[in-house]
Amino acid sequence: MSNERASDLMYDTASTLRLLDAELGELAPRKPAETTATSHTFSSTAAAAAAIGATDRVLPLLPALFVRAMGEVHSMLASIRTGREHIRAAATERLAHTNEKLDEVSSATGKAALDIMDALDRAIAKVDELETEEVLADADKGTAIRGDLRDELFAVMGHMQFQDITSQQIMHVQSLLGDMETRLAEIANLFDHQSGDAQTSGPAPIVATRTQKDAHSFDPNASLDDAETRQALADSLVHRGSTGG
Amino acid sequence: MKFLVVDDSATMRRIGVNSLQRIGFTNCVEAADGVEALAKFDSSIAFVITDWNMPNMSGTELVQALRQRDDGRTVPVLMVTARSVREDIITALEAGVNNYIVKPFTPAVLKEKIDSLIVTPTA
Numbered sequence: 296m297s298n299e300r301a302s303d304l305m306y307d308t309a310s311t312l313r314l315l316d317a318e319l320g321e322l323a324p325r326k327p328a329e330t331t332a333t334s335h336t337f338s339s340t341a342a343a344a345a346a347i348g349a350t351d352r353v354l355p356l357l358p359a360l361f362v363r364a365m366g367e368v369h370s371m372l373a374s375i376r377t378g379r380e381h382i383r384a385a386a387t388e389r390l391a392h393t394n395e396k397l398d399e400v401s402s403a404t405g406k407a408a409l410d411i412m413d414a415l416d417r418a419i420a421k422v423d424e425l426e427t428e429e430v431l432a433d434a435d436k437g438t439a440i441r442g443d444l445r446d447e448l449f450a451v452m453g454h455m456q457f458q459d460i461t462s463q464q465i466m467h468v469q470s471l472l473g474d475m476e477t478r479l480a481e482i483a484n485l486f487d488h489q490s491g492d493a494q495t496s497g498p499a500p501i502v503a504t505r506t507q508k509d510a511h512s513f514d515p516n517a518s519l520d521d522a523e524t525r526q527a528l529a530d531s532l533v534h535r536g537s538t539g540g
Numbered sequence: 541m542k543f544l545v546v547d548d549s550a551t552m553r554r555i556g557v558n559s560l561q562r563i564g565f566t567n568c569v570e571a572a573d574g575v576e577a578l579a580k581f582d583s584s585i586a587f588v589i590t591d592w593n594m595p596n597m598s599g600t601e602l603v604q605a606l607r608q609r610d611d612g613r614t615v616p617v618l619m620v621t622a623r624s625v626r627e628d629i630i631t632a633l634e635a636g637v638n639n640y641i642v643k644p645f646t647p648a649v650l651k652e653k654i655d656s657l658i659v660t661p662t663a
Contacts, residue, residue, distance in 0.1 A: 449558070449562060449647070452555060452558060453559075453646060455555060456551070456555060456645070457644070458551045459547075459549040459551055459552045460622055460643060460644065462549065463593070463622060511594070511598060512548060512595050513593055514593050514621070516624075516625065517622035517623075517643075518622070519644060522642055522643070522644055525624035526624075526649065528624065528626065528629065529624065529640040529641070529642055530640075532626065532633065532640070533629075533639055536633045
């Protein structure tokens, strides 16, 4: 469900509530200060007759007003029911997507940790090899093994790229949560009787405010998977561009 | 040969600079976003390596700005980014990027792309 559709439904519900409130207000007994006649004039026959006449005009209208109020209430309930289902569906979908992204983060950090440990294992094996009598006696062999050791240690640094990828994945999750926070705030503000404007009442969203600042700092599709396949696509497009094909 | 390495991730800047040093390019300057990169860019920069998604100014915006400058019109620009969908790659190339590396990358790929953009003077 789009943000616009949800907002429209909530606006309609709020309008219905205000209309119902206005209609019910017409049925409430008038306070003495609101009457056009002052209290001492009720003692006069003319004022009493006027009051009775007004009541006579209103009483026959009551059944119709109640029927209309009931109709508005039913309509409002239907709108709330529809809105609730849409919101629940959207929230479920976003929560599932958020959960999926967090699984990716967990998976990426797990894979990176294993890759790093494998590289360190190989590096330790190279150090052990350097201490063997055979290598100590052969300078060339020692140089070659030290080169291999540097490569393995440098590979550890390369595996640290997972931090950048998972950082972007987490920022994407934060943006999803910020979006949900904004929607929930809009729903909560809609029922705030102190304000007639759902957009301005209530405290500022916390997550949404922060994630707006980071909105351009991440790729929602950032991934460690299939880097070679994705690089191959990039290479084909670069080649096509350079050859004009 | 002086390189400008642009990425909002300090980790990636470190990996980029170390990778360049590993393949023989030791003269590097760093920037954390496109705005800082534009401020640091001058005619002494011979090669730009930039990320895409950055605050304040993205990599594609940086490239477009560089191509508007006399001293940046022909500088080789290599984009290193997590973005890898077809439309994004095409957008980057149309913005003026010369070659494209998808994260995570290996030093071998970095060297291959740099070599493809460095014009070797003939004897």
